[in-house]
Amino acid sequence: xxxxxxxxxxxxxxxxxxxxxxxxxxxxxxxxxxxxxxxxxxxxxxxxxxxxxxxxxxxxxxxxxxxxxxxxxxxxxxxxxxxxxxxxxxxxxxxxxxxxxxxxxxxxxxxxxxxxxxxxxxxxxxxxxxxxxxxxxxxxxxxxxxxxxxxxxxxxxxxxxxxxxxxxxxxxxxxxxxxxxxxxxxxxxxxxxxxxxxxxxxxxxxxxxxxxxxxxxxxxxxxxxxxxxxxxxxxxxxxxxxxxxxxxxxxxxxxxxxxxxxxxxxxxxxxxxxxxxxxxxxxxxxxxxxxxxxxxxxxxxxxxxxxxxxxxxxxxxxxxxxxxxxxxxxxxxxxxxxxxxxxxxxxxxxxxxxxxxxxxxxxxxxxxxxxxxxxxxxxxxxxxxxxxxxx
Amino acid sequence: xxxxxxxxxxxxxxxxxxxxxxxxxxxxxxxxxxxxxxxxxxxxxxxxxxxxxxxxxxxxxxxxxxxxxxxxxxxxxxxxxxxxxxxxxxxxxxxxxxxxxxxxxxxxxxxxxxxxxxxxxxxxxxxxxxxxxxxxxxxxxxxxxxxxxxxxxxxxxxxxxxxxxxxxxxx
Numbered sequence: 085x086x087x088x089x090x091x092x093x094x095x096x097x098x099x100x101x102x103x104x105x106x107x108x109x110x111x112x113x114x115x116x117x118x119x120x121x122x123x124x125x126x127x128x129x130x131x132x133x134x135x136x137x138x139x140x141x142x143x144x145x146x147x148x149x150x151x152x153x154x155x156x157x158x159x160x161x162x163x164x165x166x167x168x169x170x171x172x173x174x175x176x177x178x179x180x181x182x183x184x185x186x187x188x189x190x191x192x193x194x195x196x197x198x199x200x201x202x203x204x205x206x207x208x209x210x211x212x213x214x215x216x217x218x219x220x221x222x223x224x225x226x227x228x229x230x231x232x233x234x235x236x237x238x239x240x241x242x243x244x245x246x247x248x249x250x251x252x253x254x255x256x257x258x259x260x261x262x263x264x265x266x267x268x269x270x271x272x273x274x275x276x277x278x279x280x281x282x283x284x285x286x287x288x289x290x291x292x293x294x295x296x297x298x299x300x301x302x303x304x305x306x307x308x309x310x311x312x313x314x315x316x317x318x319x320x321x322x323x324x325x326x327x328x329x330x331x332x333x334x335x336x337x338x339x340x341x342x343x344x345x346x347x348x349x350x351x352x353x354x355x356x357x358x359x360x361x362x363x364x365x366x367x368x369x370x371x372x373x374x375x376x377x378x379x380x381x382x383x384x385x386x387x388x389x390x391x392x393x394x395x396x397x398x399x400x401x402x403x404x405x406x407x408x409x410x411x412x413x414x415x416x417x418x419x420x421x422x423x424x425x426x427x428x429x430x431x432x433x434x435x436x437x438x439x440x441x442x443x444x445x446x447x448x449x450x451x452x453x454x455x456x457x458x459x460x461x462x463x464x465x466x467x468x469x470x471x472x473x474x475x
Numbered sequence: 476x477x478x479x480x481x482x483x484x485x486x487x488x489x490x491x492x493x494x495x496x497x498x499x500x501x502x503x504x505x506x507x508x509x510x511x512x513x514x515x516x517x518x519x520x521x522x523x524x525x526x527x528x529x530x531x532x533x534x535x536x537x538x539x540x541x542x543x544x545x546x547x548x549x550x551x552x553x554x555x556x557x558x559x560x561x562x563x564x565x566x567x568x569x570x571x572x573x574x575x576x577x578x579x580x581x582x583x584x585x586x587x588x589x590x591x592x593x594x595x596x597x598x599x600x601x602x603x604x605x606x607x608x609x610x611x612x613x614x615x616x617x618x619x620x621x622x623x624x625x626x627x628x629x630x631x632x633x634x635x636x637x638x639x640x641x642x643x644x645x646x
Contacts, residue, residue, distance in 0.1 A: 166549075169546065169550065170551045170552070170624065171546060171550055172549060172551045173549055173593060175545040175546075176549050178541075178545055179546060179549065182541065182542045182545070183542075256551060
């Protein structure tokens with residue numbers, strides 16, 4: 085009984101801690117419910133695709149794919165090209181995806197081959213591989229673009245004539261996906277001000293009687309994310325998905341069953357890298373600014389942090405974990421600085437607290453996972469020995 | 476490479492024109508013909524290998540074609556509107572120009588302004604005023620830019636009735 089209770093607590097410790105902290109921080113921040121919902125919806129639209137791209141390698145038993153930054157870099161290269169050529173709107177975004185896809189596939193194959201040589205240590209390998217490819221990316225963007233790779237737009241280049249500037253404005257594609265179906269959720273009291281704008285015909289207006297204020301809903305982005313969730317659910321039932329799950333359970337058993345383990349693992353990483361490429365493009369179209377040398381840096385860390393906070397582990401993650409993680413992780417981002425300021429008088433303290441708690445929790449969840457795995461291994465060993473001497 | 480393509484295209488094009496087949500339809504016919512040829516050869520061991528590569532080539536070609544189409548329809552062009560004297564055409568007293576029904580640019584003599592348009596063509600509307608500020612002429616034209624990056628429109632030439640009002644970008 086106590087052991088069961090302990091297991092339940094251990095399995096849900098991370099989300100539980102975040103829920104408790106949020107329950108204290110939200111009233112302290114003083115934010116209204118509509119503001120928090122607006123911010124959360126924006127962040128769900130911005131980050132969910134990136135986090136969902138982590139699910140397939142976990143399914144294949146490859147742990148958290150720190151190598152997803154490779155896909156993010158591929159997406160950024162696509163965005164740099166469309167900026168240079170002056171392609172805007174949805175065509176620009178789709179073209180960035182088209183350009184990024186082959187780059188992401190090549191990087192994914194490379195990453196998959198390396199991870200196959202480092203079985204059991206995929207996460208740290210992916211993490212270091214991210215740094216390595218970052219060096220290659222910087223060489224391409226800082227030295228080859230404008231010199232060997234033709235860049236015609238002078239606003240993209242550094243004053244020396246080659247190399248891309250650090251800050252690139254993505255005004256041409258800013259919010260294009262979010263605003264394809266402009267949707268506003270508003271309370272009955274505030275509905276009239278929106279109905280006065282072009283007769284309320286330029287956007288979809290949803291009225292909720294209890295709501296105060298208004299919320300802009302990135303409907304098209306949420307539809308894309310929903311379709312991606314459906315894809316993941318469908319993919320799990322396919323032959324390839326089943327193979328990945330079998331490999332995730334036991335590589336040796338899967339190999340004995342005739343599943344090409346190495347090839348399937350490479351496919352898992354390629355899919356994840358390509359989806360991370362699309363995720364980064366969706367993320368940056370929402371942000372509207374590309375930091376050429378930094379945007380991809382935190383993509384992996386933030387996505388993995390959010391997934392772990394959602395209750396996922398290195399070996400098991402679901403779609404529900406993704407959304408729970410985005411909500412809890414980003415709720416801390418929103419409320420922690422203001423809660424800190426209102427409590428202590430300094431917003432920086434709240435931010436320190438958020439960083440300390442968020443990443444401390446991630447470390448704890450990884451330690452808990454290792455401890456649980458060791459315990460399970462020990463239990464299975466004990467069961468093999470049998471119940472000798474009344475043990 | 477381009478020269479070689481042009482040479483072969485020069486041989487094929489007259490036949491297509493004579494038979495009344497568009498280049499796009501000819502491409503589809505070619506793809507179907509290759510598929511039929513492979514289907515006839517299905518008894519061979521090589522068939523599966525060839526068919527796999529054929530399918531890959533079709534997918535890659537389709538994606539490249541999609542990329543070109545996106546490039547064509549999504550490109551943003553800077554349209555410079557110029558009201559300076561050119562050759563025998565004197566600048567206009569005042570002209571209001573709008574692109575695709577957007578915000579109008581008001582240009583006095585020697586003025587130059589810039590507007591943006593997305594896609595391979597745009598609609599230009601120019602309202603020409605006299606010295607008293609009354610509209611004397613309204614010109615509406617559909618301008619096809621194609622893939623070129625930026626262009627300049629000489630409003631005196633446009634008002635003069637000549638078709639050579641599209642000029643290269645001043646940059």
